[in-house]
Amino acid sequence: MKPIQLPLGVRLRDDATFANYYPGANAAALGYAERLCSPQAGWTDELIYLWGRQGVGRSHLLQAACLRMEERGELAVYLPLAEVAAHGPAILDNLEQSELVCLDDLEAVAGDAAWEQALFHLFNRLRDAGRRLLLAADSPPRELGVLLPDLQSRLSLALVFQLQPLSDEDKLRALQLRASRRGLNLPDDVGRFILSRGERSMSALFELLDRLDQASLQAQRRLTIPFLKETLGW
Secondary structure (H helix, E strand, O other): OOOOOOOOOOOOOOOOOOOOOOOHHHHHHHHHHHHHOOOOOOOOOOOEEEEOOOOOOHHHHHHHHHHHHHHOOOOEEEEEHHHHHHHOHHHHOOHHHOOEEEEEOHHHOOOOHHHHHHHHHHHHHHHHHOOEEEEEEOOOHHHOOOOOHHHHHHHOOOEEEEOOOOOHHHHHHHHHHHHHHOOOOOOHHHHHHHHHHOOOOHHHHHHHHHHHHHHHHHHOOOOOHHHHHHHHOO
């Protein structure tokens, strides 16, 4: 089966997979997100809520879950609410036909009465259909600013994980993991050089790795500190 196509321009990133996610201190969240995608899982297993500041990998895990379901031929949908809120809560209609629904950026619609009612009814439809729900926001459920008591009650049923930022050592290992999956060797000294000079967010670091990958292929050179200095002007 093909995933539900929503006319919203929402696309999953091909690199947002479980295999590409370096968990650091977030191994439990990764494990439960993968478990939610197993054939035996359902609403009665886990309703999972991930929260943390921008850049800790919330969106990555939600998209990875959708990709895992699609690999199995199951219907899955990913909605970044901060991007699609302008379309109105009607976009939640009929999502219970999906085996998995991943709702990102819940904070974008918290406090909006129409959205909260629509979310509450979606929760009920998914539960009644035995479907799965994976949620993400920038704060825990009690601090989300939800006004509808029934919706707050539903959120209280979730298994909640706070995603922690990666340490510098974890960022190095995450870069090396991403590089190795591209067929690149990223030595420790080169990785630490990148961390000492480049932007600190993982999204920026991965974008930099993309540039270096292309430059390395074109120049047919390994990733070394002199090569980085030449390529990036550092």
